Amino acid sequence: MIESLLIANRGEIARRIIRTARRLGIRTIAVYSDADATMLFVREADEAVRIGPAPVRDSYLRQDRILEAARQTGAQAIHPGYGFLSENAEFAEAVIAAGLIWVGAPPAAIRAMGLKDAAKQRMIDANVPVTPGYLGENQGPALLQREADAIGYPVLIKAVAGGGGKGMRKVDTASDFLAALESCRREAASSFGDDRVLIEKYILSPRHIEVQVFGDTFGNVVHLFERDCSLQRRHQKVIEEAPAPGMDAATRKAVCDAAIKAAKAVDYVGAGTVEFIADASEGLRADRIWFMEMNTRLQVEHPVTEAITGQDLVEWQIRVASGQPLPQRQDEISINGWAMEARLYAENPSNGFLPSTGPLDHLYLPPCVRIDSGVEQGDEVTAHYDPMIAKLISHASSRRQAASTLAHAMAGVEIWPVRTNAAFLARTLKHTDFLAGAVDTGFIARHLADLVPSADPDEPVLQAAAAALLPSEAQEPWTALTGFRLNAETYRLMSVEVNGLPHLVSLDHSRRRGGNGPGDVVFIDGEAWSFGLPRADHAVSGHNLTDGAVIAPMPGTVIAVSVGKGDRVVRAQPLVVIEAMKMEQTLSAPFDGTVTELKVVSGSQVTEGSLLVRIEGDE
Known part of the structure; x- marks a missing residue:
């Protein structure tokens, strides 16, 4: 068994590996950037080594610094987690050449599956159906x-x-x-x-089905059944579940057998995921499922597979890398119940799902489900890394119960001042079509109006905010001057400001609900609302017409500027492209006019709310 393990990753996956390694009696070493110096995974490891400043190109992607950290600490093996260098064949070879154990797929398999065109040709040769x-x-x-x-x-x-x-x-x-x-x-x-x-x-009714496979150095390859990852937004997975809804025994056997063929075609060792695209226009059918690609690493959504099989996939990785055979044969692996995972992101659904950065001054995650998280209250979400705050995973005897449990957990999330997608996830998990299993990769786009919380507060939010603003003695019917009468409901007219806009509320004590957060925030169904007494300059609500200022909606890097000062532009013409947290955002002209100010060039670092371009309208 491996005795000391360096983890070439960060956040929740680093913590996940540390927990399993500790249970196996293995010493762990974390590497960290300046931005992560105080993070949980750094404190929980037995040893930690700084490898550079915050940008990933200067830290987590620096192979030389990671290998030097392993040498300094006497690490015996390196686990890459997922992302960063986990599917980098050159890094895997460098680890092996340094005399260390690589807890991952063989470099040859990474290369074989890393280029999608070559991988598809190899699958064709292996008699695996491709798109x-x-x-x-x-x-x-x-x-x-x-x-x-x-x-x-x-x-x-x-x-x-x-x-x-x-x-x-x-x-x-x-x-x-x-x-x-x-x-x-x-x-x-x-x-x-x-x-x-x-x-x-492009498949018009696509379902994203993937199969967890595992191989060892003795030539054994097994599958741990399928996951459905069809709930996506901008090709990023949002909610995953196992098993896949609507999957009958014959189709499951066909797709899992195809995944085994794919893994054997590249002499696979370790944890891997074979991804398929299914045409679900007529339900899941074996003849309408095609190979897409193989991820030669552990997946973010591996906990749902662990839940339904009762296995620890990180432990399997460590045992296989240590030269041991697979812990179980295929006939010993079975499905137990249903599991779902939702990815809680620091983003604002009401503002186009743009990333939200800043300190986590208040953070509460309901303990009724499994929580895999790399942060705690007081940490900060930065623009340097993926904005995922946590993964919440439910496991129940039925799909509907798993969805209900996870929806309840999401509704109980409390995070401030960073914005999150918790309310969006709760609504998705409770949606009628989702509960009926009518899912495909277009589900979120199709139902977006139902799923995205309104930017305007509804009556329960206003009631909770107004009630929280009342002095405690004013909430007592015996002391409040509200026209109290026996056997009649009590109302009080109040002005409150919610998310910066004023509202007039007829406070009904009988309708109060929701939990107050830190100071001036109320949490209801996973959504956070700031509140206070109206300011004199906020007598009316509403939004001003644009003055031609094109503002950065998120912090990031300008990667393209397509206009110059003095240029004529037309409405909706692309002006600037910003990249942050793996996301590109194109900003366009609000109307026809002329560029009078240009504040950025390609490569500029911008903060949220900063002026990029100003357009003077024709009229």
Whole structure:
């Protein structure tokens, strides 16, 4: 068994590995950037080594510094977690060349599955069904356009070296293809250093089905059944579950057998996930499920598989890397109940799901479910890393009960002042179509109006805010001057300011609900609302018409500027592209006019609310 383990990752996955390693009696070493010096995973490890400043290119992606940390601490093995260097074949080879144990897939398997076009050809050779598309070497825009035209729209442009939803664009019409190709290539080059793409037929009713596989050094390969990861937004998974709803025994056998073939085709060792796309227009059918790609690492959503199988996949990883055979045979692995995982992000659904950064002055996560988190109250969400705060995982005897438990947990989340998607997740988990299993990758976009909390407070929010503002003695009917009468409801007219806008509330004590947060915040159903007494300059609510100022909606880096001072622009013309937390945001002209101010250039670092461009209208 491995005796000392360095974890080349951060946050909740680092904590997850530390907990399992400690249970196995293994010494753990954390590496950290300046931004993470006080984080939980650093404090929980037996030893910790600084590897650089906050940007990932200067810390968590510095192979030399991670290897030096392993040498300094006498680490015997390196676990890469997921993300960062977890699927970097060169790093895996460097770890092995340094005489260390690599707790991950063999470098050859990472390479074989790392490039999507080559991986698909290998799957074709292994008799694994793949999605129709173009996998050729010719990357000329004109040829790619012709191939897309021949496949038939809609099509999906995907970065050859992509992953995590990056470098991916859906194209609905031929006229949109070249612009989408340029954007996809720019993102792919930035994220992976490789701007090559492939073209796939876009499935109109797609379900994202993936199979957890595991191999050892003795040639054994097993699956731990499937997960459904169809609930996505911008190709990023939001809610995952296991098993997949609507999966019958015959289809499950077909897709799991295909996953085993895929793993054996590359002599796979360790934890891996084989991802499939299913056409769910007629339900899940074995002949309508195709291979997409293989992730040669542990997945973010692995806890749902652990829940239904009762296995610790990190322990399996460590045991296999130590040279032991798989802990269980295929016939010993079974499904028990249903599990769901929701990703709690620091983002504002009411503002286009833009990332929200800042201190976690107040943080409460209901303990009724499993919580995998890398932060605690007092920590800060920065623009340097993925904005996931926690994963909440429920496990129950039925799908409906798992959804109900997780929805209840999400409704009880309290976080401030950082904004989160907790209310959005709670609404999704309670949606009628979701509970009926009518899910596909377009579910969120299709039901967005129902799922995104309103930016305006509803009556329960106003009631809770007004009640919280009342002095305690004013809430007593014996002392309050509110026209108290026996056998009649008591009302009080109040002015309150919620999220910066004033409202007139007829306070009904019988309708009060919700929990007050720190000071001037009320939490209801996973949503946070700030409140206070109206200021004199806020006599009316509403929003002013734009004055032509184009403001940064989030902190980040300017990666493209397409106009200059004095240029003529038209309404909706792209002006500036900002990137932060793995997300690109294109900002456009609010109306026809002329650029009178240009405050940024490509490469500029901007803060939320800063002026980027100002447009003077024609009128």
